[in-house]
Structure formats: structure tokens, C-alpha cells
Amino acid sequence: MSTTILAIESSCDETAAAVVVDGRTVKSNIIYSQIELHKLYGGVVPEIASRKHVEKINQVIQSAIDEAQVTWDDIDGVAVTYGPGLVGALLVGVSAAKALAYAKKKPLIGVHHIEGHIAANYIEHEELKPPFMCMVASGGHSHLVYVKDYNQFEIVGRTRDDAAGEAFDKVARAIGLGYPGGPKVDKLAKEGNADAIHFPRAFMEDAPYDFSFSGLKSAVLNYLNGCEMKGIEINKADVAASFQQAVTDVLTDNSVRAAKDYGCVRLALAGGVASNSSLRQSLIDRCKEEGIEFYYPSPVYCTDNAAMIGVAGYYEFINGTRHDLSLNAVPNLRIGER
Numbered sequence: 001m002s003t004t005i006l007a008i009e010s011s012c013d014e015t016a017a018a019v020v021v022d023g024r025t026v027k028s029n030i031i032y033s034q035i036e037l038h039k040l041y042g043g044v045v046p047e048i049a050s051r052k053h054v055e056k057i058n059q060v061i062q063s064a065i066d067e068a069q070v071t072w073d074d075i076d077g078v079a080v081t082y083g084p085g086l087v088g089a090l091l092v093g094v095s096a097a098k099a100l101a102y103a104k105k106k107p108l109i110g111v112h113h114i115e116g117h118i119a120a121n122y123i124e125h126e127e128l129k130p131p132f133m134c135m136v137a138s139g140g141h142s143h144l145v146y147v148k149d150y151n152q153f154e155i156v157g158r159t160r161d162d163a164a165g166e167a168f169d170k171v172a173r174a175i176g177l178g179y180p181g182g183p184k185v186d187k188l189a190k191e192g193n194a195d196a197i198h199f200p201r202a203f204m205e206d207a208p209y210d211f212s213f214s215g216l217k218s219a220v221l222n223y224l225n226g227c228e229m230k231g232i233e234i235n236k237a238d239v240a241a242s243f244q245q246a247v248t249d250v251l252t253d254n255s256v257r258a259a260k261d262y263g264c265v266r267l268a269l270a271g272g273v274a275s276n277s278s279l280r281q282s283l284i285d286r287c288k289e290e291g292i293e294f295y296y297p298s299p300v301y302c303t304d305n306a307a308m309i310g311v312a313g314y315y316e317f318i319n320g321t322r323h324d325l326s327l328n329a330v331p332n333l334r335i336g337e338r
Helices: 033-039 046-067 089-104 111-118 164-174 181-189 216-229 236-260 279-290 306-318
Strands: 005-010 014-021 025-033 077-083 107-114 132-137 140-149 152-158 267-269 291-295
Touching: 005 046, 005 089, 005 306, 014 046, 014 140, 025 046, 025 306, 033 046, 046 089, 077 089, 077 111, 077 236, 077 306, 089 107, 107 306, 111 132, 111 140, 111 267, 111 306, 132 236, 140 236, 152 236, 164 181, 164 216, 164 236, 181 236, 181 279, 216 236, 236 267, 236 279, 267 279, 279 291
Parallel strands: 005 077, 077 107, 132 267, 267 291
Antiparallel strands: 005 014, 014 025, 132 140, 140 152
């Protein structure tokens, strides 16, 4: 007998809902993106994001149900992201999910946002099963997670300061590309020389799987300021390519090192930065060299979406996870917490 989950995601600036069957089949995946709203400010404004979620959440949920061609009788549970993320944005999704679960008498399943990103890999790769190592790279997180089982996670590496996506956004702003920075840097980098400028790669001897991108970000800013003071023309494409290569090298080296040290024959990529073409190709090449199976989601499942929450919610559901109406938004929720 199949299990159908209605999932809701509103942790940042995407209002999303999806219907997922048995944790692998996506019947619908509706996403309302607020990028155009936040471009004016160069980043996500939490209050604006929250208000737009309130405006769109019911429409998005209904669209997901309609597109999936299901009724409430078909739905076995309601899954929702309850952390981490922007507290006001999270509250909109959590409140909607609680109201629906109560009104329709359906089980409520709270889902960790990062665990959702990891679960996105299951959608298109039916053969992928734990254990495996997963690199989660996004605007707010850079984590190396050892996925022991569908509901068991161990963080083996994390950022000491800026997340990879955050560094992309800040460098993009510095060279005048605007928001969102990741896709724009990736596009411009294709026109530049990745070896033109040597930017630093941080390595922590005491924690070989950890990341640090603040020094790299500062090095880019110092290079730009130095060129400006000396009247040297800045080749933005070379800056973008060289910066991107530095991030790619660190993420690739740490991910492959962790996979090998933990005896993993499978390595997965997840999060918004997972759609970066340079990072994908670098990991494809390195994993091939090392004999490691490499998995990554399509771009639509890399950015915030509800399908991934539906997948993670399914595995929580069959594991017996249930939340009552006291479920609240937890903006700093740690991975593995229940």
C-alpha cells in the first residue's frame, strides 16, 4: 500500500508545496519564488519574505493538490519544514501545516530543512541508499554529512564562518553582478580564466573536513580594492572564475577526503550550490578517479522546494515520527534533532 505525503516548505524566500508518493515519486512540485522581490535589496528581506508567504501559501498548497490529482482521502500525512531558516518564514509554513493536519485529521511530520536537501537525491536516483557521504552547500549552510540511514545523520564537517552560497552572493555583489550571486558568478566564470588570479584555499589541520570562506572572500575584496587604487582594469570574468575555482577545489577536496576516510563508495551533493556547473564537474571527475559513485539532483531539486521535504517526510513518517500541534519554528534547528 502506497504512502502519500503533502509537503510544505517556506524556510526562506520560496513558498512551495508538493505531493510525494512513497518517498520517490513526485506527483506535483509547486514553487513560488520571491527572487524578483528581493533583487532590489541585494538579498532576502525577512519581513517581506514572511508577508509574501502569507499571501501565497494557500494558493500554492491547493495547486499542488490539484496538479497531483489527489484528494484529502488520498493523503496520509502533512510534512513541513520547521527549521532551520528565517523564523517568520518558517512560522507561515508550520502554521499552515498544523491547521491542515488538525482540520483534515492527518498526522503532522516536522522535517529538518537540511535533511530535506539530502533527501532530494532519492527522487531521481532510485538506486541510492544509505550509507553515503553528502556535501550540502547552500546560501546558509556548508555541511559534510555522513548519512548512516534514512533518519540517522552525522555532521563530519561544517563551515567555520561564511557558507559557500553566502560567499558567492558577497563576491557577486562586490563585482557588480547583483542578487542572486551563485548563478550569475557561474555564468560569468565560463568567460574567464580560472588560473588568472590565485586566491587562497583554507585547510584546517585540526578539522580536515571543515570549511572557511571568509578569508577567500576578503582576498577577493582586497584584490578588487588593490586594482582600483592602482588604476588597474578589473577583468570580472577572471575574478569570478578564479574565485569559483577556489571554492570548488575546497568543497571537492574535503568531500572526497571525507568519503574515502569513512569508507563510503557513494558521495552525494545537495543544496543550492549543488547546481553550480564547476562544482558538479569537479566532483564528477574526482569521483571517477577515486572509484566513488557520485549523485546529484536536477537544479529544480537543488534550490528550496517541497518535493525534497515530502521525501524526507515520508522516511520520517514510516519511522514513526509524529508531531502534535505544539510544533513550532526552530530557526537554529540542528541536524539530527527530533
